[in-house]
Amino acid sequence: MKKLIILFIAVTSLASAQKKEIAIDEIWNGTFRTERMNSLNSMNGDFYSLQNYDRATRSSTVDKYSYATLDKVETIVNSKDLKELNYFESYSFNNNETKLILGVNTEPIYRHSSLGVFYVYDIASKTLQLIDSEKIQEPTFSPDSKKVAYAKNNNLFIKNLETNNITQITFDGLKNSIINGICDWVYEEEFAFVKAFEWSSDSENIAFLRFDETDVPTFSMDIVGTELYPTQQVFKYPKAGEKNSTVTLHLYNLNSTKTNKINVGNYEYIPRIKWTNDANILSVITLNRHQNNLNLYFINASDFSSKVVLNETDKAYIDIHDNLTFLKDNSFIWTSEKDGFNHIYLYSKDGKLINQITKGPWEVTNFYGINEATKTVFYQSVEDGSINRTVYSIKLNGKDKKRLTKAFGTNDASFSKNLGFFINTFSDANTPPIYTLHNSKGEQLKEVLNNNELSKQLENYKISTKEFFTIKTVNGEFNAWMLKPLNFDENKEYPLFMTQYSGPGSQSVSNGWNGANDYWYQHLAQKGYIIVCVDGRGTGFKGADFKKVTYKELGKYEVQDQIDAAKELGKLSYINKNEIGIWGWSYGGFMSSNCILKGNDIFKMAIAVAPVTSWRFYDSIYTERYMQTPQENPSGYDENSPLNFAKLLTGNYLLVHGSGDDNVHVQNSMRMTNALIEANKPFEQAIYPDRTHGIYRGKNTRLHLYNKMTTFILENLGN
Numbered sequence: 001m002k003k004l005i006i007l008f009i010a011v012t013s014l015a016s017a018q019k020k021e022i023a024i025d026e027i028w029n030g031t032f033r034t035e036r037m038n039s040l041n042s043m044n045g046d047f048y049s050l051q052n053y054d055r056a057t058r059s060s061t062v063d064k065y066s067y068a069t070l071d072k073v074e075t076i077v078n079s080k081d082l083k084e085l086n087y088f089e090s091y092s093f094n095n096n097e098t099k100l101i102l103g104v105n106t107e108p109i110y111r112h113s114s115l116g117v118f119y120v121y122d123i124a125s126k127t128l129q130l131i132d133s134e135k136i137q138e139p140t141f142s143p144d145s146k147k148v149a150y151a152k153n154n155n156l157f158i159k160n161l162e163t164n165n166i167t168q169i170t171f172d173g174l175k176n177s178i179i180n181g182i183c184d185w186v187y188e189e190e191f192a193f194v195k196a197f198e199w200s201s202d203s204e205n206i207a208f209l210r211f212d213e214t215d216v217p218t219f220s221m222d223i224v225g226t227e228l229y230p231t232q233q234v235f236k237y238p239k240a241g242e243k244n245s246t247v248t249l250h251l252y253n254l255n256s257t258k259t260n261k262i263n264v265g266n267y268e269y270i271p272r273i274k275w276t277n278d279a280n281i282l283s284v285i286t287l288n289r290h291q292n293n294l295n296l297y298f299i300n301a302s303d304f305s306s307k308v309v310l311n312e313t314d315k316a317y318i319d320i321h322d323n324l325t326f327l328k329d330n331s332f333i334w335t336s337e338k339d340g341f342n343h344i345y346l347y348s349k350d351g352k353l354i355n356q357i358t359k360g361p362w363e364v365t366n367f368y369g370i371n372e373a374t375k376t377v378f379y380q381s382v383e384d385g386s387i388n389r390t391v392y393s394i395k396l397n398g399k400d401k402k403r404l405t406k407a408f409g410t411n412d413a414s415f416s417k418n419l420g421f422f423i424n425t426f427s428d429a430n431t432p433p434i435y436t437l438h439n440s441k442g443e444q445l446k447e448v449l450n451n452n453e454l455s456k457q458l459e460n461y462k463i464s465t466k467e468f469f470t471i472k473t474v475n476g477e478f479n480a481w482m483l484k485p486l487n488f489d490e491n492k493e494y495p496l497f498m499t500q501y502s503g504p505g506s507q508s509v510s511n512g513w514n515g516a517n518d519y520w521y522q523h524l525a526q527k528g529y530i531i532v533c534v535d536g537r538g539t540g541f542k543g544a545d546f547k548k549v550t551y552k553e554l555g556k557y558e559v560q561d562q563i564d565a566a567k568e569l570g571k572l573s574y575i576n577k578n579e580i581g582i583w584g585w586s587y588g589g590f591m592s593s594n595c596i597l598k599g600n601d602i603f604k605m606a607i608a609v610a611p612v613t614s615w616r617f618y619d620s621i622y623t624e625r626y627m628q629t630p631q632e633n634p635s636g637y638d639e640n641s642p643l644n645f646a647k648l649l650t651g652n653y654l655l656v657h658g659s660g661d662d663n664v665h666v667q668n669s670m671r672m673t674n675a676l677i678e679a680n681k682p683f684e685q686a687i688y689p690d691r692t693h694g695i696y697r698g699k700n701t702r703l704h705l706y707n708k709m710t711t712f713i714l715e716n717l718g719n
Helices: 002-018 024-028 185-190 452-458 516-526 544-548 559-568 586-596 620-627 633-638 644-649 667-678 701-716
Strands: 047-054 059-066 072-078 089-092 097-110 114-122 126-128 137-142 148-153 155-160 167-168 178-180 197-199 205-210 218-223 232-234 248-254 258-262 269-277 282-287 293-300 304-311 331-338 342-348 353-356 365-373 376-381 391-393 409-415 420-427 431-438 444-449 467-473 476-483 494-499 530-535 575-585 607-608 652-658 683-687
Touching: 024 701, 047 089, 047 353, 059 126, 089 137, 097 137, 114 137, 114 391, 137 197, 148 197, 155 544, 185 620, 197 269, 197 409, 205 269, 205 431, 218 516, 248 269, 331 353, 342 365, 342 633, 365 409, 376 409, 391 409, 391 467, 431 452, 467 559, 476 516, 476 559, 494 516, 494 559, 530 559, 559 586, 586 607, 586 652, 607 701, 644 667, 652 667, 652 701, 667 683, 683 701
Parallel strands: 494 530, 494 575, 575 607, 607 652, 652 683
Antiparallel strands: 047 059, 059 072, 089 097, 097 114, 114 126, 137 148, 148 155, 155 167, 178 205, 197 205, 205 248, 218 232, 248 258, 269 282, 282 293, 293 304, 331 342, 342 353, 365 376, 376 391, 409 420, 420 431, 431 444, 467 476, 476 530
């Protein structure tokens, strides 16, 4: 028996030794590329379109596919057939899918916004029509397809496709002063939209937002570039407690050519505008500055009268969503956390609650739509546990709930426009994405795409299994995962490296397939580290109370949870409690900085990438949602700022930032640098010139960063 055991161990060790280790350059050179479907654009009927690129001919196509068969039905447009365009980078249809807007020469502005040259392509005549000779933003067909509205130089324009005439409808647009129809920086980043204008369904009105950012403080960054002298990027950025843009709602009527300013009461923000199914009624969402009092207005486009049809308040804050959906009679779907968990509600057109459609101690995580003919609502939720996602259907009356996806893990549906079919993307921690076609009853019709080749390829590598568990501390029980070295021996002690993000409503512990960082954690596990991720208080999908406990105290409870989790993990026989490190990016960098300072008896080392070091430096909308203003809550800002605890540093600390970060400004790291210098604390630092918040642009940028972080870990943890 003893010989058999020895033989088994020997064979297992040999098999393991024959497998390759993951090299850092492989993570970033495409070795582990996951096959994915291009983003589906659901078309009228049971069809969808994809934009494809032929590398051989260097041409772009928009191809039409059948949901029922997944077969390509036709190529709608091929750039090979267009004299004016060698390729195109984006496309969008008009309502009846007889025309497309094609975009080229795109240049980014901020995270979501961009400029480009755009053409209208007529499918029947196969002709192109240039919208504007200059670069423009957000060209959008009118519902009757006769016109295109767009923004240029902070003003709004309308192109008449029949006459080729262009009408300018605003005239006061000015950089760093007035913006018409396009969001300012902070709206784009924190309310996650760029196009701030909308056509009415009868094509007679355009509603738009006007941003007066004249009094918003200006932020400037030096751009090193490649020339003899650097340049400056100057833009309006309202930090916490500072002046925001004055945002107003306006309505332009194409028949009268007049613009009217619309009164929607007292507010600080207008985070959403959307026309209802009544062409004469515009819906508008407003928020107060604390973001805990929301009004949904209905505006009459004929007489400009307004009425509040829904008011929602919260003791902390209200998250903005895109789930507002109007039925034919103008009753509407709304999602809310008002019962303590995010659920779906049905209201009448007058704003009276008809019923709460979903209920329970779990969260709705995505609303896909409603089939009015069958009175069926489709949604995604965490009913199978907060680390999983499952697709469900339910009737409008809250009955006949049906699970549409069977596997436990992460399921996400892309529905056809009429909700008759959906393509489900499934993955879990051990299964790369599998795409399958289903009908609306959940019946699987066929497999669309899998990643079997990637799975086979990974069999040649040393891959540790991600183990999910919950960790209990004095303040609660939290979701976590752990990676152990493949040759793990419970009789040995290993250094522990913790990863986290920890921001409000976020989730880092989820049962889904690898991202690039997961491969990096596998690399570190191969080097003899145990990797653990813990989602503490303040993270998402476990109810409003769990998420909002950090209100007005960002960095207090979350940091305590990471420190307490490290203490508990250090009690395990196979973890060396004297060799614990932590890292994070952005909010996670704020956290890792606080952890090595306030938990200096627990953490031996920390890496902070692009960290916030004081919430006084971050933007108004995000920060005040969770903290109120610095003037109202100075202790909340200062008692949790790493700047004020630099003197506590005893471990090894690496501080990384991109100098071109327009989101979390490098000012944060520079001020942290000064605090550490004044405290006479040694640390390491890496500044990546002109790189933005993601630190990825430029040859080998990510490879260089991860090599640097890996070397820092190897030299300072477990050595």
